[in-house]
Structures are given as structure tokens and as C-alpha cells.
Amino acid sequence: MPLFDYSLLLTGQYHDMLVAGLLLSLQLLAASLVLALPIALVVALLRLSPLAPLRWLGFAYVESIRNIPLLAHMLFWYFGAPELLPEGIKQWLYEGHIEAYSAIIALALYTAAFMAEDIRSGIRAIPAVQFEAGRALGFGFMGTMRRVVLPQALRVTVPPLISQTLSLWKNTSIATVIGVAELMYQAGQVESATFRSFESFAFASAAYLTVSLAITGLATWYHHRFPVRTI
Amino acid sequence: MRLNLIAAALAASALFAGIAAHADQLADIKKKGELVVGVLGTDEPATFIDPKTRQIVGYEVDLVNAIAKKIGVKPVLKQIAVAARIPELQQGHVDLVAAGLTHNKEREAQIDFSLTTFVTGQKAIVKKDSGITDVPQLAGKKVLTIRGGTQEPNIRKAVPTAEVVTFDTSQQAFQALQQGKGVGYVDDEAALLRSYAKLGPQKAKYVVLKQNLSTEALAIGIKKGESGLKAVVDDTLRELEKSGEAQKIFVKWYGPNTASGFQTRDFKFESDKID
Numbered sequence: 001m002p003l004f005d006y007s008l009l010l011t012g013q014y015h016d017m018l019v020a021g022l023l024l025s026l027q028l029l030a031a032s033l034v035l036a037l038p039i040a041l042v043v044a045l046l047r048l049s050p051l052a053p054l055r056w057l058g059f060a061y062v063e064s065i066r067n068i069p070l071l072a073h074m075l076f077w078y079f080g081a082p083e084l085l086p087e088g089i090k091q092w093l094y095e096g097h098i099e100a101y102s103a104i105i106a107l108a109l110y111t112a113a114f115m116a117e118d119i120r121s122g123i124r125a126i127p128a129v130q131f132e133a134g135r136a137l138g139f140g141f142m143g144t145m146r147r148v149v150l151p152q153a154l155r156v157t158v159p160p161l162i163s164q165t166l167s168l169w170k171n172t173s174i175a176t177v178i179g180v181a182e183l184m185y186q187a188g189q190v191e192s193a194t195f196r197s198f199e200s201f202a203f204a205s206a207a208y209l210t211v212s213l214a215i216t217g218l219a220t221w222y223h224h225r226f227p228v229r230t231i
Numbered sequence: 232m233r234l235n236l237i238a239a240a241l242a243a244s245a246l247f248a249g250i251a252a253h254a255d256q257l258a259d260i261k262k263k264g265e266l267v268v269g270v271l272g273t274d275e276p277a278t279f280i281d282p283k284t285r286q287i288v289g290y291e292v293d294l295v296n297a298i299a300k301k302i303g304v305k306p307v308l309k310q311i312a313v314a315a316r317i318p319e320l321q322q323g324h325v326d327l328v329a330a331g332l333t334h335n336k337e338r339e340a341q342i343d344f345s346l347t348t349f350v351t352g353q354k355a356i357v358k359k360d361s362g363i364t365d366v367p368q369l370a371g372k373k374v375l376t377i378r379g380g381t382q383e384p385n386i387r388k389a390v391p392t393a394e395v396v397t398f399d400t401s402q403q404a405f406q407a408l409q410q411g412k413g414v415g416y417v418d419d420e421a422a423l424l425r426s427y428a429k430l431g432p433q434k435a436k437y438v439v440l441k442q443n444l445s446t447e448a449l450a451i452g453i454k455k456g457e458s459g460l461k462a463v464v465d466d467t468l469r470e471l472e473k474s475g476e477a478q479k480i481f482v483k484w485y486g487p488n489t490a491s492g493f494q495t496r497d498f499k500f501e502s503d504k505i506d
């Protein structure tokens with residue numbers, strides 16, 4: 001037996017399994033990110049709203065999500081929440097890819113809570129006079145936000161959002177506990193089929209590292225290309 | 232990709248582990264005064280935690296105790312995960328593995344096996360209203376099972392088009408079946424009948440399919456090439472068989488008065504060969 005068998009990783013059935021896992025992980029990342037961003041923006045605006053009940057709602061969302069481990073969220077959205085649905089919808093869901101859907105919902109809601117805080121910090125980094133100037137020109141709360149504050153704030157917010165994306169990418173691996181056939185799951189399957197633990201997890205580690213470095217590289221590039229304007 | 236770097240690092244660590252290994256494990260066990268055995272502890276009735284005493288007990292535990300007694304050392308049970316069984320043994324973290332380990336040809340290249348200690352079929356259980364009555368009808372359907380064992384490859388062999396979803400423990404996989412997240416659940420017969428018995432009045436809604444997906448010979452795992460240790464393990468098992476003790480242990484955990492409810496014992500501790 002060779003000490004490190006490359007062929008396993010480069011061709012054949014096990015290579016295909018690992019690549020399928022990587023693709024599914026990337027799909028989880030993309031779907032969760034697309035869902036998380038708008039939720040995060042809404043929650044951040046709730047937390048800055050002039051109306052107290054809306055502020056409390058935003059606060060409750062962020063704190064209740066951030067303080068419970070992602071693993072518990074995953075198990076809840078897979079074993080718990082779908083059980084509350086009406087019978088017909090439930091059966092239709094369970095016949096499909098309920099595992100992946102539950103994982104995406106858990107990842108999106110979890111990541112959104114962290115992103116909302118980053119967006120809120122970004123908005124608060126814009127001097128209050130900008131907001132007041134907007135109001136003085138006759139725009140409402142939402143109008144001022146949309147035309148004056150958010151365009152400046154989101155530029156400040158992008159680097160921390162990219163680092164949240166990095167966390168999201170690593171968190172996709174937790175989906176393995178609810179049977180989603182993502183990269184960690186497939187690495188485990190290849191390991192139990194071949195007993196080549198080193199090779200299968202070396203592939204998974206290298207793949208996670210590569211994508212993570214690409215995300216970090218994106219953040220650095222953005223920083224150079226769109227520096228924060230000094231106000 | 233600098234895979235050669237990673238390979239070099241891995242090679243170095245493997246060498247390092249090699250230096251730490253000893254020539255004769257049996258001598259080491261005697262010197263330590265304890266026999267460390269990897270068990271699942273979540274696999275009733277083979278190895279599970281007795282709710283009253285909080286100790287790990289079961290069929291495999293009784294066999295391990297007999298082996299430790301024969302060597303003249305104290306048995307120490309260490310809980311391990313299904314997927315970690317073979318790596319733990321190879322890296323010398325445990326001396327033996329008694330964890331519902333299937334003896335098959337693929338694994339013979341990795342580790343040695345004792346005499347076969349149990350023979351079980353792997354079976355599927357489905358909800359009655361699914362209308363499924365035999366294994367081939369699982370084609371194209373979602374089938375649930377535990378990760379890291381032989382269940383998944385066996386389902387793929389028996390029903391190539393089934394969509395298999397696996398979980399860390401058999402309890403989670405069985406829970407998913409109860410919620411209807413798949414049409415069938417596959418496990419070793421003895422373990423499956425335990426889960427089935429726990430359903431209580433719900434039992435009427437389920438049916439265990441008669442056909443075996445495969446027949447599994449379970450054995451105790453021993454590190455490759457440790458002939459001294461293997462000889463002691465096999466001798467102990469032969470003695471248990473000769474004295475009638477093996478029969479008693481089987482009836483105690485799997486016999487007619489247990490949830491598994493096996494009427495007869497259809498195997499003997501006699502061979503470490505599989506077909």
C-alpha cells in the first residue's frame with residue numbers, strides 16, 4: 001500500500017464523490033448567501049428604526065440566533081420545524097431535498113444575524129449629520145437611508161461581510177449532521193469505503209483552504225479597488 | 232496545489248507513529264495490566280449503557296471480559312465512533328475493537344479479525360402505508376441508515392438506484408424514518424428489532440421486510456500482524472464455545488426473552504474465514 005495514493009483523488013468513483021461534495025458545498029454557500037444578505041439588511045434597518053417595537057424585534061432576532069450554536073439550529077430546522085407544517089406540504093417536502101433546504105435555511109438565518117450587526121455598524125460609521133441633512137432636504141427615513149446613508153455605509157460594510165462569508169463557507173460543513181451530501185460528508189463516505197482517511201480529508205482540507213483563500217483574496221482586492229472614502 | 236508537501240508531512244507523521252509502535256502487543260498489554268477495547272456503547276444489546284448502573288454492558292462486553300480474564304488483565308472499555316473503529320485500532324489507541332464490526336474482504340487488508348462472534352442479516356423496515364413489500368421496491372426511494380458502517384455499501388449493492396441518506400447515530404436515522412423523511416431504514420437485524428420493539432403501539436404501522444440485504448459476519452478487530460494477541464482471543468472464544476458459555480451469553484442478550492427474540496443460535500465460534 002502506498003503511503004499517499006494520489007490516484008484516488010484524481011480519477012475514478014471516489015474522485016467523483018469528492019467533487020460532487022465540493023459542488024454541493026459551493027451551492028449551499030451561494031444559496032445561503034443570497035438569502036442571508038437581504039434578511040441581514042432588513043434586520044439592520046429594524047434595529048435602527050425610529051419605532052421602538054421594530055427595534056426590539058431586530059434585537060430579539062439577532063440575540064436569539066447568535067447565542068445558540070449552529071449545530072442546534074441545523075437539527076431544529078431538520079428534525080423540528082418541518083414537523084409543524086400541514087401534512088400535504090410536509091410529504092411533498094420530505095420526498096424532495098429536505099436535507100439541503102433545512103441546511104440552507106439554518107445557514108442563512110444564522111449568517112444573517114451576524115451580517116445584520118456588521119451592516120448596523122457600517123451605518124453607524126456614517127456621521128449623523130449626513131442623515132440629518134437628508135431629512136432636512138425632505139426625504140423620509142427610508143428615503144434618506146436609500147439615497148444618502150446606505151450607499152456610503154455598504155462600502156464600509158463589504159470587508160466585514162466578506163469575512164462573514166468566510167465563516168459561512170466553513171459552516172456549510174455542519175450540514176453533514178443532517179445527512180446533506182456536502183464535502184465533509186463525502187470525505188467521510190470515501191474514508192469508510194476505502195479506509196484512506198489521509199487522502200479523503202487532505203482533499204477536503206485543501207478544497208476548504210482554496211475557497212477560503214479565494215474569499216480572502218476578494219476582500220483584499222475590494223479594499224484596493226474601492227477604498228473607504230474619508231468623510 | 233502543493234500536494235507533495237502535504238504528502239511529505241503526512242509521511243513524516245506516519246513514520247513517527249511507526250517508531251512508537253512495539254513488536255508484540257500481547258506483551259505490552261500484560262505489562263500495562265489492562266486490555267483497552269474500543270466499543271460503540273450506543274448499540275443495544277451488543278454494547279450499551281445500562282441506565283441503572285451507568286456502566287457499558289452487553290453481548291460484546293461479556294466476550295471482552297472473558298478475553299481479559301484469560302490474559303489476566305483488567306478490561307478497559309473506550310467508546311469510539313462507528314467511522315473511527317479501524318483508524319483507532321491501526322493507530323494503537325485501542326488493543327481490540329468490539330463494536331459490531333463486520334468482517335469483510337476489503338477490511339482484511341487493513342486489520343485482522345477474530346473468529347466470527349455473531350452472524351446477522353441486514354434488513355430494511357418500512358412504513359406499511361408505503362405499500363413496499365420487498366427490497367427491490369426501494370429503487371429510486373430515499374433510504375435512511377447510519378454512517379460509516381457496511382449498511383450503506385450493502386444498500387447500494389442490493390438496490391443501486393436507492394437514494395441513501397446517512398446520519399451519525401442509528402437513533403437519528405430511525406427518527407427520520409418515523410417523521411417520514413425516507414421510506415425505509417436499514418440496520419443489522421438485531422439492532423433493527425430493538426428499535427422496532429421501542430416503537431410500542433406504533434409498531435402496527437411498520438413492517439420489517441423479510442429479505443436480507445446481506446448477511447454479515449461480525450468479529451473482534453485486531454491490529455494487523457499481532458498473531459500472539461489473535462491466538463489468545465481465538466482460544467478464549469473456542470473455550471467459551473466448548474464449555475457452553477457462548478450459548479448462555481447469546482441467550483442472555485438475544486434469546487427468546489429479549490427484545491431481539493432470536494429463537495435459535497445459528498452460528499458457532501469456530502472459523503475466522505468468510506466467503
